[in-house]
Amino acid sequence: MATRFVQINMKAHDDSALGRFWAEVLGWGVDSEAPGVTNLEPLGFSYPDPSAVCIDLIARPEPKVGKNRVHLDLATTSAAHQAELVARLKGLGATLADVGQGDVPWTVMADPEGNEFCVLEPRPLYRDTGPIAAVVVDCADPAAMARFWDEAMDWTLHEVTADGARLRSAQGVGPYLEFVRTPDTKSGWNRVHMDVAPYRGDDPAKEEARLRALGASDPGIDQSGIHWRILADPEGNEFCLLSPR
Template structure:
């Protein structure tokens, strides 16, 4: 049994407007499976595919205005590309953000709804990831998170220290999933979460039971009767296990 990371889900005040921003940021196309849902993926993409982790934006009544523990790092190919991308994103409505990063070679921005993300300086490790270099999760214990997520998914562990755990799809394509040690205690729901899909969709309930055995807990975020299951990892980060093999918006 196995799961794969297929998309990052943003809670939004306006999925269409925020979707337009991120579509321009990533150079991806937009679609909508239902009112209040915007789906982003590369042109010609056949979901799901490990070459990209897609983005879903879902309108909710009052998405919290808090620091999220999940954010995107965007890749660049050169210093000129980084400068051009930052300038273009600001023109699209991004604003500089100070999260205590100090003097660093990457640029921290917030999208039009306040979700923080980073535009990285060129790094060789991200040369083939596509526009999203990494999905980054702040955590208290990267080693513990690597144990849970390493069992939850079939992704390969590339790096493990007390401060950082790095995983990538076993095919060696697409973005990385990174867990970074941070001192802050989590006391809120995330506006951004991960969506996982079983390789065999009919195995969803068995996969959910397996995740509970690994330390995941059930969540009620008002999702109602839906084909996906909302869970939290051992540090309380929400994620969803999808229940069908086409894009679906999770709560």
């Protein structure tokens, strides 16, 4: 048994407006499965597929507090493309952001609701990922986080160092999942988090038990009104275990 990384869940004050922003950024299609929910995926995409990690925007009233612990890195193909993308993003409503990055070759920005993301300088590693180069998770121990997610999902571990770790779909397509060592600690629930799903035919209760045995825990959230399960990884980052797909 294993889960697969199917989407990012992003809370939003205005899911429709923020969804339009990210759809323009990524060149993706927009749909809505229910009021207060905006779904983004590539045009012609058959969900789920490892070639992309989709985005669900969920309307919530709580304010954003502090830097998100999960963010997106966008890929570029040249220095000119990076500059053009930054300019286009500003025109769509994004702003430059300072998270203490100093003098770096990538550009840190924030979307219209303040969610941080990076526009990377061109890197050969991300030449075939699509518009999202990586989903990046801040953490205290990248190696431990990589061990957990390597066993939790059917993704392949590509690199582990003292300061970071990287996984990608075993099919070698789509974005990377990266864990980066940061000094700040988690505080409150994550406004952006991962959603994973078992394969069709798998028993979700058994998959939940397997994830708990690997180190997942109960985040202490009322789950009486939902049909999926909310768990937390070994550093307390919430993630959703969806129905088998």
